[in-house]
Amino acid sequence: MPAETTQARLLIVEDDQRMRTFLAGELNCEGYGVSEAEDGQGALMHLRDGSTDLVILDWTLPDFSGVEICRRLRSSGDITPVLMLTCHDDVRDRVEALDSGADDYILKPFSIEELLARIRAHLRRTAYWQGAVNADEISYGDLSVNTATREVLRAKAAISLSVREYDLLLCLLRRAGRVVEREDILREVWGENHFGDENLLGVYIRYLRRKLEPDGLPTLIQTVRGVGFMLREGEPRP
Incomplete structure (x- = not known):
């Protein structure tokens, strides 16, 4: 198990239960701590305690869109990395997702290997900067x-x-x-x-x-x- 995954805590925000269960199972097997939310309200409540290292966020949810959730997070000063899952492949949709504060996006359908690689990349960067001790x-x-x-x-x-x-x-x-x-x-x-x-x-x-x-x-x-x-x-x- 990669050392950087053992303490990482991920939040899956996805209203499709089958997809949520699949992702949770794969991420648990990789050694991540996994929490789940089925809508935007649940995601925002979960994120209030600051215990999440990365959010896997579906664009389409029953209450708020993934874009709206990103905007709310960033406007509150929350810089938790957000990887958005989306079926939208138009350039304007990509720009909207990034403008809202998403750090990355991945198109559905996707390979689990690609998703895991992107998660590892984001966590490595975040861990590096959070671990910096040089105050210069x-x-x-x-x-x-x-x-x-x-x-x-x-x-x-x-x-x-x-x-x-x-x-x-x-x-x-x-x-x-x-x-x-x-x-x-x-x-x-x-x-x-x-x-x-x-x-x-x-x-x-x-x-x-x-x-x-x-x-x-x-x-x-x-x-x-x-x-x-x-x-x-x-x-x-x-």
């Missing part, structure tokens, strides 16, 4: 990140980031002033065995720009066409 501040210009508290500030204003956004920012911040190739970013932030659409990197870059580059402040994330991205101050947006 990493900064660039008026941007600063405290790796112990995960506090992000720009011009002394606090910025709330999802787990994936935070990982992406650190990847660029630790190489400020240097070009980071797309493949290196995907490998570091999404993991060696990333199965998703590479266009998601562009989506998350837009998320970061929206949060880090308010009107009047210099831009921070620059695109190097055909290569990747770099963190470097530019001109304020018009």
Whole structure:
């Protein structure tokens, strides 16, 4: 049994009992602690105690949609990783899921091996950052990140980031002033065995720009066409 799974606590939010039972059985066999909820209200109540390490969330539920649950979680400051299960394959639906605060999504029908791989990848990243003990501040210009508290500030204003956004920012911040190739970013932030659409990197870059580059402040994330991205101050947006 992989060591990183022994203490991880997962919440399955799925109204289809057969699917919920199947997932719970597979995850229990992998060594995870599993809780279940059949609707959005039950999920939100369960998540209040802060004991969940990752949520497997179905898009379609009898009361709230998975998108609405994500929005409620993020608006309350909850950064628990959310992996959304969906039948929606349209790009607009993917963007809606990610904009709502989902960290990843997987299309139905899916292979259990792919689901398990994505869960492991998210838990490794979360465990790494939660286990960080170096409280040194990493900064660039008026941007600063405290790796112990995960506090992000720009011009002394606090910025709330999802787990994936935070990982992406650190990847660029630790190489400020240097070009980071797309493949290196995907490998570091999404993991060696990333199965998703590479266009998601562009989506998350837009998320970061929206949060880090308010009107009047210099831009921070620059695109190097055909290569990747770099963190470097530019001109304020018009």
